Amino acid sequence: MATVEETLADVERPAARDDIDEQMAEASLQAAYPAWTIWCLHGIWYATGPCHLIACGCRRTLHAPRGEGLRDLLAAQRSGGEETT
Numbered sequence: 001m002a003t004v005e006e007t008l009a010d011v012e013r014p015a016a017r018d019d020i021d022e023q024m025a026e027a028s029l030q031a032a033y034p035a036w037t038i039w040c041l042h043g044i045w046y047a048t049g050p051c052h053l054i055a056c057g058c059r060r061t062l063h064a065p066r067g068e069g070l071r072d073l074l075a076a077q078r079s080g081g082e083e084t085t
Contacts, residue, residue, distance in 0.1 A: 045070040
């Protein structure tokens with residue numbers, strides 16, 4: 001029979017792996033889109049960066065439930081699209 005400490009270690013281990021995956025995904029997005037500030041909070045991915053309108057000067061924040069969705073939104077912004085969530 002497992003001890004309480006072993007059981008807790010097993011429960012905590014996947015979360016640590018998820019944190020590493022999240023950090024790698026964040027670093028990958030940041031490298032691909034350096035003009036944007038990217039973060040994940042409570043499982044929602046965010047990116048704040050320049051508005052796609054010429055000479056607007058404002059900053060906009062995009063969000064998506066997954067890193068891949070945020071990457072798609074950022075790609076749409078780069079290509080001049082207006083697709084946002």
